[in-house]
Amino acid sequence: MKLSYKRTVLIGLAFLSIAGFWQIYDSIIPLMLQNSFHLGETATGALMAMDNVLAIFLLPLFGLLSDKMDTRIGKRMPFILGGTFLAVIFLMILPAADKAQNLLLFIIILFALLLAMGLYRSPAVALMPDLTPNHLRSKANAVINLMGAVGGVYALIMIKFLVGPGERPDYFPLFASVGGLMVVAVLVLFLTIKERKVSVQVEAEVKAYESVSGEKVKAAVIETVERGKAEPLPGDVKKSMIFLLLSIFLWFAAYNAVTTAFSRYTRVVWHMEGGGFADSLMVATIAAIISYIPIGSLASKIGRKKTIMAGIVLMSICYFAAIFAGTYHSLINVAFALIGIGWAAINVNSYPMIVEMAKGSDIGKFTGTYYTFSMAAQIVTPILSGFLLEKVSYRTLFPYAFAFSAAAFLTMLNVRHGDSRPEKKEGLENFDIED
Missing domain, CATH: 1.20.1250.20 (MFS general substrate transporter like domains)
Structure with a gap:
């Protein structure tokens, strides 16, 4: 069929x-x-x-x-x-x-x-x-x-x-x-x-x-x-699950802070007018779309965890570089293209790791937990990052994103399970990511 x-x-x-x-x-x-x-x-x-x-x-x-x-x-x-x-x-x-x-x-x-x-x-x-x-x-x-x-x-x-x-x-x-x-x-x-x-x-x-x-x-x-058949997770697998869920919270906190505040940041710090900020977000989205298939192939060769770690490193470098960036549109767009690729590397592989660890247990429950952690980050981070933007400076946006992204790298180091190397998927199956 x-x-x-x-x-x-x-x-x-x-x-x-x-x-x-x-x-x-x-x-x-x-x-x-x-x-x-x-x-x-x-x-x-x-x-x-x-x-x-x-x-x-x-x-x-x-x-x-x-x-x-x-x-x-x-x-x-x-x-x-x-x-x-x-x-x-x-x-x-x-x-x-x-x-x-x-x-x-x-x-x-x-x-x-x-x-x-x-x-x-x-x-x-x-x-x-x-x-x-x-x-x-x-x-x-x-x-x-x-x-x-x-x-x-x-x-x-x-x-x-x-x-x-x-x-x-x-x-x-x-x-x-x-x-x-x-x-x-x-x-x-x-x-x-x-x-x-x-x-x-x-x-x-x-x-x-x-x-x-x-x-x-x-x-x-x-x-x-x-x-x-619902069975409790073994202790070592449970530990990996906890660290992966913490990682999910942290990288969503970093990414959502940027996407939510970027339109204001570009106006205040980079002095962009009108809808010019949309260029960078569009570049990130298109880069993510283009990279899904190569990332799926890469994960089948080196594993999900390494692919995610590479994505976190790529995004962290771009967040750090953005701290010092001016209004060099071409360089900003290159950075956002890399952010899009890094975000795709994370999204393509994180949920399958959850499913892999939940085998033999309650997959539905952990699917709900996955969305709970990602959504909780998107509740907390606009308020927390907004407080820093208001009380300290707009220039705290990218240091904030870098700090949370770097923390996600550290928590991912402690994830030891869910990293089976899937068979190479054909074409569009590599786009199978979160709703």
């Missing part, structure tokens, strides 16, 4: 719309909070962490609710359509609240917008495994992540061309462009993917596959059952 790439690309349109939104959220909302409402870095960081706080509660809730939903158009589609519709409405109101400098209205609309995004984020992610046979989900997840990258790059291009100079440009054209992308993407998804019909079709495909490959499927089921 082969993966239907056409169907998977269409399913990935929902993730594309989500990624496009989060790119402008991380880049533009901090500028609004500071330039229009004159909030300090600490308060701005606290508000920027709000989406991750809400996500801890909303993602499991709406994922569970969509599991139990049964409508004519499917169980995920009502959440995707409703969430997108509400999110786009609130997205269009936000620039008006910013222009009027009405902080109360802005906070209310922002909160409603994050609720709307939480409404359909989990159902959108769950749509892929719903409509993809189990043994093809790795390849499918690669396509989904690629679609997300396309959404992020689109948003960065719009930032570059639609954000004008000055402290308070008109952000409505930018928000309208991303809102339009969200509407078009989800409408195409709805019109081309009939959820209930495709679900029945996939079920029939799986049954046909099982009838041809009965013995292989039986063996796979037995292996899955054996692995599903």
